[in-house]
Amino acid sequence: MATILVVDDELGIRALLSEILSDEGHTIELAENAAQARAVRERMRPDLVLLDIWMPDVDGITLLKEWGGAGLLTMPVIMMSGHGTIDTAVEATKFGAIAFLEKPITLQKLLRAVEQSLVKAAPRPAPAVGLPSSYSRSNELTPQYVAPSSHNVMPQSSLPSAGLASEQSFELDRPLREARDAFEKSYFEFHLAKENGSMTRVAEKTGLERTHLYRKLKQLGVDLSRNKRGAGI
Missing domain, CATH: 1.10.10.60 (Homeodomain-like)
Known part of the structure; x- marks a missing residue:
């Protein structure tokens, strides 16, 4: 399972995402602003970041650019926003985001985006030795x-x-x-x-x-x- 950093200034959203993703077996780290997100990123290397765009101090796009410019964008980032537009999604992707979720986020879209992002980020496993070619896990x-x-x-x-x-x-x-x-x-x-x-x-x-x-x-x-x-x- 993965370590996921959830960055959102809304307590309810942090709590909800934490509950759902913890129930999926992931380890969840929480941050309510860019400063806390930086501290968590410095202390550990999360496997995935769910990052809100609209935050009171530093917005998510700015933090995404900062991580990219400093060579710290070593993990996939999913951007979240309740006021997003096509231009916002394109901008987020341009600066390194792997996906964009529009709030309110449905359970199916959240789990699908997290699963796909982790699959893309994970290294391909070595082929099993001694198994016939017709074997399927x-x-x-x-x-x-x-x-x-x-x-x-x-x-x-x-x-x-x-x-x-x-x-x-x-x-x-x-x-x-x-x-x-x-x-x-x-x-x-x-x-x-x-x-x-x-x-x-x-x-x-x-x-x-x-x-x-x-x-x-x-x-x-x-x-x-x-x-x-x-x-x-």
């Missing part, structure tokens, strides 16, 4: 299911590294509510493990609002702590 991550028998349902997954049990049975000789709860618990545990504990992605996969999802998991007694990615997330 996507095959390794695709869950497989066996057909249900007359007495139980046994989903099998090829995701042991994600902490999923290779076999899970459900006793059907029980009250409907208990059987349904047991299935739903395993269903959500499967998706939590598959998405490495990302509540945002699980909500998207299952079609539930995050608040409803949290309430549902608590009701089912799902242990969220073991699905969190990394310490402090």
